[in-house]
Amino acid sequence: MSARNPGTDLDLEWLSKVRVNTQAVLKRAQHIQGLKLPKKQWQTAWLLKAASFIDLTTLAGDDTPSNVHRLCVKAIQPVRYDLLRRMDMHDKGLTTAAVCVYPSRVADAVRSLKAANSSLPVASVATGFPTGQTPLVTRLQEVCMAVRDGATEIDIVINRTLALTGQWEGSDFIKTSTGKEAVNATYPVAIVMVRAIRDYFLRTGHKVYHHVTGQYAAYHELPMA
Known part of the structure; x- marks a missing residue:
């Protein structure tokens, strides 16, 4: 950015x-x-480019270190190696744009990516996701926690009460x-x-x-x- x-x-x-x-x-x-969709000979290139823009995400209530690890592995190699090799794309460093997890799972994601020698960014939702209806002090603590653990992007849920009453952010x-x-x-x-x-x-x-x-x-x- x-x-x-x-x-x-x-x-x-x-x-x-x-x-x-x-x-x-x-x-x-x-x-x-x-x-019209891209012509057939360009569809693969278009899809590979689209994959590079994706924030691969898990935001489930039962997230664990193991499924966050699997997410990171998939983000590092979103397309099977044999397919990339057939397209002569195996050495182009194709990854997703980032992985996105809850603040409590940021450290797990950072650890998995570091172990794989990957510099892929970690994003995190915060501020009372998905409703934003938590006290300001709690929302700020979530942001600080995620950043402390290695998140480089914070997806913030606005308090829609503020927006609906004209208090913009x-x-x-x-x-x-x-x-x-x-x-x-x-x-x-x-x-x-x-x-x-x-x-x-x-x-x-x-x-x-x-x-x-x-x-x-x-x-x-x-x-x-």
Whole structure:
């Protein structure tokens, strides 16, 4: 990631002027979903690139050091070696972008990656994931714990009460959802969010990144724009 987003003063007048044309967004989403898939000879390259953007994640209530270790092994080599060799990609260092775990499992992930001589980053959810409904002091303690144990990225769940009452927060990237809802990342929501990121960049010159959260049953369901 490039330089941190330093944030700006809260401008309620700017926010009050934000409008979303729902029908236009839905039409754009339908157009994107109707685009042709990459040509057959490029599909493998596209999928390998997509794999390199994934934060491989386990956020289960029964997470243990052993399944976190398996996650790390998979993140270091997300595609079978024999397949990579057939594509002459076995020595290109293909990994996922990071592994993501609960704060209490960060040390396990760091230990497994270090043992494998991997510099793959460890991300962690914090601040009362997935609801954000815990006291501020508890949320801050979670962040400190995860960073102390080696996390280099913190996925923070905002307190939606604050957002719904106009008490906004800033970030280096924004996510579509926690991945724990019945409906997570959707094309219309992603479009609205990336356009907000674009407007913020044009206004301030500061980049904020977009993180799509959820599960996809097949590669053709991955967002392409």
